[in-house]
Amino acid sequence: MTKVLFILSGARSWSQLDGTQHPTGFWAEEFITPHRIFTAAGLDIRIATPGGRVPAADQISLNPTVGIDEAAAADFRAYLTEVKDVLDHPTRLEDINPDEYDVVLIPGGHGPMQDLAVNDDINRILGRMLPDDEKIVASVCHGQAAFLAAGDSKNWLFKGRRMTAFTDAEEQQAGLAANAPFLLESRLRAAGATYESGGLWQPFVVTDGNLITGQNPVSSAGVAETILKELAAR
Numbered sequence: 001m002t003k004v005l006f007i008l009s010g011a012r013s014w015s016q017l018d019g020t021q022h023p024t025g026f027w028a029e030e031f032i033t034p035h036r037i038f039t040a041a042g043l044d045i046r047i048a049t050p051g052g053r054v055p056a057a058d059q060i061s062l063n064p065t066v067g068i069d070e071a072a073a074a075d076f077r078a079y080l081t082e083v084k085d086v087l088d089h090p091t092r093l094e095d096i097n098p099d100e101y102d103v104v105l106i107p108g109g110h111g112p113m114q115d116l117a118v119n120d121d122i123n124r125i126l127g128r129m130l131p132d133d134e135k136i137v138a139s140v141c142h143g144q145a146a147f148l149a150a151g152d153s154k155n156w157l158f159k160g161r162r163m164t165a166f167t168d169a170e171e172q173q174a175g176l177a178a179n180a181p182f183l184l185e186s187r188l189r190a191a192g193a194t195y196e197s198g199g200l201w202q203p204f205v206v207t208d209g210n211l212i213t214g215q216n217p218v219s220s221a222g223v224a225e226t227i228l229k230e231l232a233a234r
Contacts, residue, residue: 002231003044005101006031007093007122007146009111010053016179022110025056028076029068029217030107030140034224035083041228046101050115052092058109067201067217093121098128101135103227107220108141108166110176113184116146123157126150130157130211134234138212138227140220141166145184148191159192162208164215167197 008031013021038045049055057080064073080087098104104125106112116122127150129135139146144165150157168185171177189195197215198204204215205222212230214223 001042001044002103003046003101004038004103004105005096005098005125006035006045006047007104007106007116007125008047008049008055008090009109009115010049010051010055011111011114012056014110014114015181017181018179020179022176022179023059024110024114025058025061026107026111027109027141027217028057028061028080030109030143030220031057032076032079033220034105034107034140034227036079037221037224037228043103046091047086048091048093048096050093050119050121052090052095054088055090055111058111061109061217093119093125096121096125098125098135101129102231103136103138104129105223105227106139106143106146108139108143108145108217110142112142112145113181116143117148119146119149122146122149123151126157133210136210136212136227136230138214138223139165140214140223141216142184144188144213147193148187153191156191158188158211160194161211162194162196162206163188163211163213164196164198164204164206164219165213166216167200170200170216173200 014024064070168183203219
């Protein structure tokens with residue numbers, strides 16, 4: 001059975017330039033949509049966080065004013081309740097053996113900007129999985145901040161790879177760019193990514209070999225479906 005590793009942020013806040021803490025977590029749609037699709041497909045799913053910390057959904061991602069209507073928000077809240085026991089007992093990221101997994105998927109939210117972007121175990125896991133063409137590395141929106149932990153400025157694992165992520169323009173429109181410690185698109189470009197983007201707030205997925213990335217929350221379904229297509233083709 002195909003084994004999928006979801007890596008979720010364990011952060012509850014995002015440190016801002018002025019020292020304030022912006023409440024955050026993982027973005028509900030970016031976890032829920034792929035989790036649903038993979039569950040329906042019968043994949044074996046495990047969730048891991050740094051230190052095994054219980055992950056929390058960013059409450060803004062459950063708010064019907066940010067691109068989802070009240071029915072969708074209620075559905076997301078219900079699904080999180082349905083899988084609460086799984087989310088309440090994540091595996092410690094430190095204990096993950098990447099050789100055991102066929103796919104790793106990192107959902108976003110601003111949480112990864114706080115903890116996954118500087119996590120040594122992310123470096124270890126991605127460093128084993130990305131070079132292996134039999135495995136798939138995938139991420140959505142701000143989840144690509146985790147890629148920044150994979151190596152340094154001279155030996156970045158993702159240098160030259162085609163990818164997308166939440167755009168600087170989307171961050172500006174969300175009202176969080178001015179106080180952000182860094183902007184993800186700019187940081188990925190500076191690190192050496194071949195960055196691509198689609199329309200603002202529109203679904204956009206980039207596939208580069210075994211690397212699959214989505215630009216924003218509404219790209220979550222596209223990323224999950226692309227993963228299933230890639231698995232079926234193997």
